[in-house]
Amino acid sequence: MSNTALAEKTSDPSHRETVESAVVRFAGDSGDGMQLTGGQFTLATAFAGNDLSTFPDFPAEIRAPAGTTFGVSSFQINFGSRVIKTAGDAFDMLIAMNPAALKVELHGLKQGGVIIADTGSFGERDLRKAGYDANPLEDGSLDGYHLVALDISKLTMEAVKDTGLSKQEALRCKNMWTLGFVYWMYGRDRKPTADWLIAKFGKRPDVAAANVAAMDAGHTVAETMELPDGVHGFHVDAADIAPGTYRTVTGAEALAWGLAAGTHLADIKMVFASYPITPASQLLHSLSKMIDHNVVTFQAEDEIAAACAAIGASFGGSLGVTSSSGPGIALKTEAIGLAISTELPLIIVNSQRAGPSTGMPTKTEQSDLYQAVLGRNADSPLCVLAARSPADCFEVAIEAVRIAIKYMTPVFILTDGYIGNAAEPWSIPDINDYAKIPVNFRTDPDGFHPFLRDDDTLARVWAVPGTPGLEHRIGGIERDYDSGNISYDPDNHQKMTDTRFAKIEGITKDIPAQGVEDGNTSGKLAVVGWGSTYGPISRAVANLQAEGLDVSHIHIRHLWPFPENLGGLLKGFEQVLVPEMNHGQLVNVLRAEYLVPAEGLNKVSGQPFKITEIEDAIRARLES
Amino acid sequence: MNVVTPPEKLTPKDFATDQEVRWCPGCGDYAILKGVQKTLADIGARPENTVFVSGIGCAARFPYYVKTYGFHTIHGRAPAFATGLKLANPNLDIWVVSGDGDALSIGGNHLFHLLRRNVDLQFLLFNNEIYGLTKGQYSPTSRQGTRSPSTPWGSLDNPASATVFAIGAGARFIARGIDSNQKHLPGVLARAHAHKGTSFVEIFQNCKVYNDGVFENFTGRDVASDRQIYVEHGKPLIFGKDGEKGLRLNTQTLALEAVVIGENGVNETDILVHDETNRMIATLLAHMEPPAMPVALGVLYCAPGQSYDEEVTDLVHSHTPAEKPDFNKLLRAGRTWTVD
Numbered sequence: 035m036s037n038t039a040l041a042e043k044t045s046d047p048s049h050r051e052t053v054e055s056a057v058v059r060f061a062g063d064s065g066d067g068m069q070l071t072g073g074q075f076t077l078a079t080a081f082a083g084n085d086l087s088t089f090p091d092f093p094a095e096i097r098a099p100a101g102t103t104f105g106v107s108s109f110q111i112n113f114g115s116r117v118i119k120t121a122g123d124a125f126d127m128l129i130a131m132n133p134a135a136l137k138v139e140l141h142g143l144k145q146g147g148v149i150i151a152d153t154g155s156f157g158e159r160d161l162r163k164a165g166y167d168a169n170p171l172e173d174g175s176l177d178g179y180h181l182v183a184l185d186i187s188k189l190t191m192e193a194v195k196d197t198g199l200s201k202q203e204a205l206r207c208k209n210m211w212t213l214g215f216v217y218w219m220y221g222r223d224r225k226p227t228a229d230w231l232i233a234k235f236g237k238r239p240d241v242a243a244a245n246v247a248a249m250d251a252g253h254t255v256a257e258t259m260e261l262p263d264g265v266h267g268f269h270v271d272a273a274d275i276a277p278g279t280y281r282t283v284t285g286a287e288a289l290a291w292g293l294a295a296g297t298h299l300a301d302i303k304m305v306f307a308s309y310p311i312t313p314a315s316q317l318l319h320s321l322s323k324m325i326d327h328n329v330v331t332f333q334a335e336d337e338i339a340a341a342c343a344a345i346g347a348s349f350g351g352s353l354g355v356t357s358s359s360g361p362g363i364a365l366k367t368e369a370i371g372l373a374i375s376t377e378l379p380l381i382i383v384n385s386q387r388a389g390p391s392t393g394m395p396t397k398t399e400q401s402d403l404y405q406a407v408l409g410r411n412a413d414s415p416l417c418v419l420a421a422r423s424p425a426d427c428f429e430v431a432i433e434a435v436r437i438a439i440k441y442m443t444p445v446f447i448l449t450d451g452y453i454g455n456a457a458e459p460w461s462i463p464d465i466n467d468y469a470k471i472p473v474n475f476r477t478d479p480d481g482f483h484p485f486l487r488d489d490d491t492l493a494r495v496w497a498v499p500g501t502p503g504l505e506h507r508i509g510g511i512e513r514d515y516d517s518g519n520i521s522y523d524p525d526n527h528q529k530m531t532d533t534r535f536a537k538i539e540g541i542t543k544d545i546p547a548q549g550v551e552d553g554n555t556s557g558k559l560a561v562v563g564w565g566s567t568y569g570p571i572s573r574a575v576a577n578l579q580a581e582g583l584d585v586s587h588i589h590i591r592h593l594w595p596f597p598e599n600l601g602g603l604l605k606g607f608e609q610v611l612v613p614e615m616n617h618g619q620l621v622n623v624l625r626a627e628y629l630v631p632a633e634g635l636n637k638v639s640g641q642p643f644k645i646t647e648i649e650d651a652i653r654a655r656l657e658s
Numbered sequence: 659m660n661v662v663t664p665p666e667k668l669t670p671k672d673f674a675t676d677q678e679v680r681w682c683p684g685c686g687d688y689a690i691l692k693g694v695q696k697t698l699a700d701i702g703a704r705p706e707n708t709v710f711v712s713g714i715g716c717a718a719r720f721p722y723y724v725k726t727y728g729f730h731t732i733h734g735r736a737p738a739f740a741t742g743l744k745l746a747n748p749n750l751d752i753w754v755v756s757g758d759g760d761a762l763s764i765g766g767n768h769l770f771h772l773l774r775r776n777v778d779l780q781f782l783l784f785n786n787e788i789y790g791l792t793k794g795q796y797s798p799t800s801r802q803g804t805r806s807p808s809t810p811w812g813s814l815d816n817p818a819s820a821t822v823f824a825i826g827a828g829a830r831f832i833a834r835g836i837d838s839n840q841k842h843l844p845g846v847l848a849r850a851h852a853h854k855g856t857s858f859v860e861i862f863q864n865c866k867v868y869n870d871g872v873f874e875n876f877t878g879r880d881v882a883s884d885r886q887i888y889v890e891h892g893k894p895l896i897f898g899k900d901g902e903k904g905l906r907l908n909t910q911t912l913a914l915e916a917v918v919i920g921e922n923g924v925n926e927t928d929i930l931v932h933d934e935t936n937r938m939i940a941t942l943l944a945h946m947e948p949p950a951m952p953v954a955l956g957v958l959y960c961a962p963g964q965s966y967d968e969e970v971t972d973l974v975h976s977h978t979p980a981e982k983p984d985f986n987k988l989l990r991a992g993r994t995w996t997v998d
Contacts, residue, residue, distance in 0.1 A: 081995055226993070281994045291989060298985050305745050325977045327988060330745050330970060335771040339738035342731065346711070346742025349729055350750065354742060368732050376729075462994065465985040499727035499743070499750050502706040507675070507721050509730025519677065520722065 050221060050267040055114025057122030058216065061139045062131030063100050064093055064107040067209040072109025073457075074213060074230065078222040079113045080282050080459050083272025086113035087569060089121030089642065090455045094312070094396045101155075101163040106138040115271035120569035121456065123644040127219070129212055131155060131186075133164035140176075148180045148265055150215065152208065154187025180265045184255070186211055193251030194244040203241065207248035214252025220268050224249055278461040285424040285453035288460065289383060290320035292431025294327050297353050299432065300439055300471035305347030307332040307340040308357045312395040313451035314385035317357045341366035341382070348378040349508075351475060351498035353435060357383035359451075360402045361392060367410050370444055374414045374534065376508045377485070377494045379438035379445075381431075386450040386565075388640045397640025398452035400565050401616035406446040407594045407623065413531050415538040417441070418594035420448040422568035425460040427453065430591065436471050441541055442493040448593070450615075452642055453566045479503030483518040491544075492537035541595050548597035552576060553586025556606030559656055562632065564590045564620055567613050567643055574648035583656055593620070601628040609655055611635055613648050670695035673705065675725045681716060682790075684866035686837035690784060691723055693840055694753075697847040698724075708751045711740045713765060716791050717757040717784040717863075734765025737772035737781070741966075744777050748967045751851075752779035759789045762798040762818055773827035776855040778965040780847070783820050783858070784837075786865040787872050794868035806868075821944040821958065824858040825937070831857040832940060832959040836877055837864060842888065842955065849957050855965040862953075876948040887952040889943060891934040891960075894926065897952050904929035907942075914942045916951055934960045 058075070062068045069090055079086050089110040098105030112122030124144040130136035132155040143149065156171055170176055171183050190208040191201070199207075210231070217224055228246045235242035256267075297304040306321045306329060308314070322331045330352075334340035337358055344354030356366060363384050373380040386402045388394035402409075406418045417437050421430040427449060434445040476482065476495040484506040486495045497504040506518065514521035515529050550560075552575050563571045568589050575587040588603065590596070604610055604624065610632035612621035621634040635651045637643055673695040681687045698708065708726035712718035714733035721728025727750075731739045736754045744752060754772075761769050761783045772781065788806070789795040796804040796813040799820060803812035824832050831853040835843040843861070850857035862873050876885035887897035887905070895905040896919075905914045906928050917924045933939055940959035946952060 077993060083997070275997045277997050279990065279994050279996050281990075281992060294988070295985060303746065305742055307742060324988070325974060326979055326983050327985065330974065332742070332745060334738065334741075335767055338735060339741075339768055339771070342735040342738035343742030343745070345731075346729070346739035346744075347746040348742075349739070350743040350746030352746035354746075369735065372732050462989050465989070498747075499709045500707055500747055505705050505726050507710075507728035507730065509721070509728075510732060511730065 050269040052269045052271065054116055054270070055112060055118065056127070056220070056268060056270060057110065057112045057125040058127045058129070058220075059108055059110040059125040059139055059142065060129045060212075061106055061108040061135035062129075062209070063134070064095065064098050064105045065100060066107070066131045067206070068092075068107045068109050068131070071209045071213050072111060074227045075216065075222070076111055076282055076457055077226055077230075078217065078224075079111065079220075080280065081226055082222060082270070083275065084113040084115060084270050085118040085273040085275060086111055086459060087118045087121045088112075088457045089452065091641075092396055094394065101132055101134055101160050103134045103138050103164060106135050108135070108139060113270060115273045117273065119573045120645060121642065123646055127216070129216060131208070131212070133161050133166055133170070136170060137164045137166065143179060145178050146180065148182060149176060150182045150184070150212065152186035152212070153183050154185040180262060182262060182265055184215075186252075189251065189255060190248050193248045197240050197244040197247065199240060199244050204244065207245050210245045211248040211252035214249035215256045217249070218253045218256035218267060220270065224253060275459070276461060280459045280461055282457045283424055283460040284316070284455060284457045285421065285427045285449055286316035286385075286455070287320055288424050288427035289317055289421070289431050289447070289449065289454075290324065292428035293355055293381065293435065294321070294324050294329055295428065295465055295468065296432045296435025296471065297328060298465065299468055300353065300435060300473050302328075302473055303352040304329045304355055305332065305344060305352045306330070306355045306357070307334050307343035307347070309334050309337045309340045309362060311337075311359045311362045313387055313454050314357050314359045314362070314383065316454055317383060317385070337362040337365035338369060341369035345369055345373045345376075345378055345380055348373070348380055349376075349498070351496070351500075353379060353381065353439065355381040355383070357385070359385050359387045359395075360389050360405060363402065363405060364409075370416070371410050371412070371414050372510045373444045374410070374416055375510045377442045377534075379442055379496075381434050381438055381445050381447060383447045383449065385454045386448060388638065394640050396451065398450045398566065398642065399615050399638060399640065400448075400450060400567070401619065401638070402448065403564070403593065403616065403619040403623070406448055413535070415535050416444040416446065416594070417538060417541055418446040418448065419591060420565040420593050421453055422565060422589055422591070424453055424456055424458050426568075428460075428463070432468060433591075437541060437544075439471055439473055440493060440544070441491055441537060442496060443538065448565060450566050475501070476504060477501055482506075483516075484508055485513060485515065485518040487533075492533060492540055539595050542598045545592045545597055548588065548590065548600045548603055550603070551587040551589050553579060554584070555586070555603065557586060558584040558607065559609045559611060559652060560586045560588050560604060560607040561648070561652060562588045562590065562604070562610055562612045562620070562624065563614070564593055567615065570643040570645045570648050571613055573645045574652060577645070578649060578652055583652065585652055585656065590620070596627065601630070604628055604630045604632070609633070611651060611655060613637070613643060613651065615643070667702070668699050668705070670699045673698045673703075673725050675723055677722050679723050680719065682867050685716070686786065686863035686865070687717060687720070687784065689837040689840060690782075690843070690861055690863060691720065693843040694724065694847060697844045697851070698726075700844060701848055701851050703751065707749065708753070709743065710753045710755060711736045711743065712755045713760040714791070715757040715760045715789075717755050718760060720755040734760050734763070735768055736760070737765065737768040737777075740779055741772065741775070741777050744779065744967045745970060748778075748971050754779055754781045756781065756783050757790070758783065758785045758787060758799040758820065759797045762820060762823065766798075769823075770827045773824055773829040773856050773858060775966040776828070776830055776963060778854050778856070778967050780850045780857045780859065783860045784863040785820055785860055786863045786869055787817075788865050788869035790865050790868055819944065820860045821858075822941070824860075825941050825944055825959065829858045829959070830855045830961050830963050831957075832944070833857070833859045833957045834862070834953070834955045835859065836862045836873070836955065838877070846956060849960070853960060854962055854968070876953045881948075885948045885952050887954055889932045889934075889954055889956040889958060891932055891957065894929040894931050896929060906930060914946060914951065934958065937961065
């Protein structure tokens with residue numbers, strides 16, 4: 035079938051129910067290809083002009099035993115004709131590829147929501163593995179929902195029987211069959227996915243053809259079958275999106291491009307050194323492909339070596355960047371202290387995950403704020419930034435490069451597993467709209483010593499090996515303020531410590547004042563967030579403002595040092611609520627810094643906040 | 659055409675800093691520092707292009723005393739800093755200075771990976787079989803039974819051989835010297851410098867305070883000639899005061915044995931000729947220990963191969979477009995759509 039024919043078959047929206055937004059969750063076995071399926075649905079949805087946000091949620095095991103509840107891999111997408119800020123709370127449609135997926139995910143489905151289930155995977159053994167005594171598709175336990183039960187396995191086998199694939203290979207196409215079915219439900223164009231399949235399986239045209247055939251078959255069945263009562267197709271209008279060229283982007287991709295954009299604007303090489311760890315590895319993978327953009331990547335032997343290599347690179351005049359997740363950052367700590375002591379630029383990306391220790395590697399958390407701001411031996415100040423969304427990672431990365439170079443300091447970028455893996459549409463910026471980042475390598479030997487400082491920024495000179503006349507030695511031992519030579523003088527240590535703090539505090543003069551995302555700049559309640567809670571806080575605050583509640587949303591990007599006006603801003607509110615995916619970290623830092631009566635709203639389940647959870651907490655405070 | 663003025667010839671003194679050298683009186687490090695400064699002058703090193711990187715320990719103070727660039731880093735991790743530095747600027751001439759604790763205890767992992775990657779730099783391991791800076795605890799090279807503050811009844815660990823470790827890790831240049839042998843050491847260091855790739859040099863160094871005389875069993879005047887063998891490529895492995903002894907390969911045990919030429923039917927043709935490109939000979943030499951066998955000194959192994967930084971540079975060059983790449987194009991590669 036030609037691709038044009040595919041495009042023409044897209045259904046007429048007039049027979050569909052128009053909805054403003056929808057939440058769909060694909061759930062199956064970790065071998066069922068749910069992340070790929072979700073990724074394709076995301077792309078098709080973006081092409082349809084909807085705003086969207088996604089939430090990939092998968093197990094830590096590479097391939098857990100088939101059919102078990104702990105092997106369930108899910109992908110959630112929220113899309114709509116309005117601005118979408120979260121991956122959505124309860125979902126409208128659940129695609130359950132097996133009983134385990136149904137068991138794990140059903141609690142998140144709205145009452146009256148649609149379940150699409152593959153009866154072919156609901157045999158007695160499958161049910162037993164998932165812990166069901168009776169078949170939920172038949173025992174009436176799903177009466178509160180709209181059930182579309184189809185033997186997807188069998189239908190897929192029929193759809194691909196002419197392609198000559200083995201039974202096992204043929205069955206693997208059932209995710210595409212299901213995708214085709216859901217495409218019809220939401221009026222999606224199949225062409226981009228067909229193109230993608232053909233490209234992906236370039237060396238196996240039979241596999242590509244089978245997948246396309248399965249998708250088409252699923253679509254045709256949805257179009258022609260008599261759907262159960264109350265189940266029909268939907269239409270979601272294109273969102274009112276600002277003009278521009280767009281792509282979907284995950285946090286990891288945006289970070290990679292942002293870091294490369296930063297070093298591009300500074301016109302220096304990036305040396306990226308890291309050691310694989312979930313969920314941070316994606317950044318290494320993305321940057322490894324950018325060798326033609328002055329990016330050298332180094333997969334070190336361990337986390338410590340990665341941090342050290344990055345610092346060595348910065349000593350050599352490149353920008354050293356290292357990346358990890360909490361447990362790996364813990365190992366890098368001593369090296370980060372050396373970078374603070376030697377006052378070299380360094381960027382440390384922390385893709386936070388649930389802890390402590392190994393914790394839950396694939397689940398998200400925001401519990402490394404203390405680690406970033408405070409987690410080193412001795413008085414060792416540095417700069418900490420947090421990204422709030424996948425696309426925001428780009429801006430935060432450039433800001434991190436700017437501050438690291440201008441102030442000769444390590445800069446932490448806090449992101450998390452959710453931001454790293456989630457995708458959203460991104461209006462692709464023009465690099466020429468960004469200010470260049472000046473790099474002043476010292477070359478003048480006259481009056482040089484290695485800890486000479488800029489009067490304004492207090493940044494020390496960046497004098498790199500290879501420059502004649504500036505030969506010098508640096509290290510972790512304290513050195514004299516006036517000569518850079520080793521010094522154990524007590525007063526000098528006081529002065530150097532004070533200066534390192536003053537340098538970092540001085541960054542406040544160079545960052546934007548803290549704004550209010552939404553709402554008044556003073557009033558009854560400020561909801562203060564950082565990082566990936568941006569979406570749910572922002573939606574919750576908007577919803578309650580619409581009800582007339584006096585609530586504002588403040589979201590902090592510069593976590594250390596804080597913007598100069600933050601304390602004053604917070605003091606203008608009667609109450610301050612700080613929702614965080616940790617046991618209370620930003621809230622304590624704010625209380626310590628500003629003596630404000632901030633209260634925490636803390637969630638550490640490995641799952642992002644639901645909008646309603648934040649709404650309930652706001653209501654409880656405003657209505658008490 | 660411009661006439662290039664030949665750079666002024668520098669002397670060892672030109673490589674000394676104004677900092678007071680603070681090793682214990684009688685420390686072997688003084689001799690090594692002298693040997694290194696002489697080597698730098700001999701090889702015509704340019705101070706601006708030379709970097710000394712160290713970890714933590716007595717030896718790690720070395721960079722402060724050499725008038726080049728220097729980076730005194732954290733314990734055991736100097737190889738990682740040096741690797742990053744080399745990636746930033748492959749043209750730099752890097753020397754890593756380390757001790758037995760720094761290199762083989764806390765930094766064993768990094769040394770292993772440095773050697774297998776073959777980053778182009780010189781790695782000097784000052785081996786004194788003791789922890790000096792932390793006041794005398796036994797080290798990974800200490801002999802079993804070493805009494806120290808942490809092992810009052812004698813250490814239990816089996817010692818590691820730095821040189822055997824280096825061979826196992828895939829080092830392509832392995833040499834040995836003795837701190838006090840100033841006639842020999844600068845030549846070894848010069849050879850190390852000339853080698854592309856990681857040059858591993860073990861230097862037996864005396865710790866006057868905590869382990870004085872630990873190498874006396876082969877460095878002592880009375881035993882030196884019988885317990886040291888200076889190996890040289892293409893020359894028979896001969897030692898002894900009058901060159902009367904030699905090393906012969908026992909083909910039954912596949913081990914070297916020390917023999918006296920002219921005794922028991924041994925003649926000169928039985929003596930093994932050193933081939934520094936032969937990894938097996940290097941391995942056999944590295945395993946020799948006194949008193950039964952002499953300690954092998956000089957260049958045990960030299961088999962150049964492509965260095966890691968060369969490979970990275972080649973990879974970068976092969977991917978560098980003729981024109982500066984368009985960053986906007988990078989951001990727009992792949993699936994995009996336009997909203998009007």
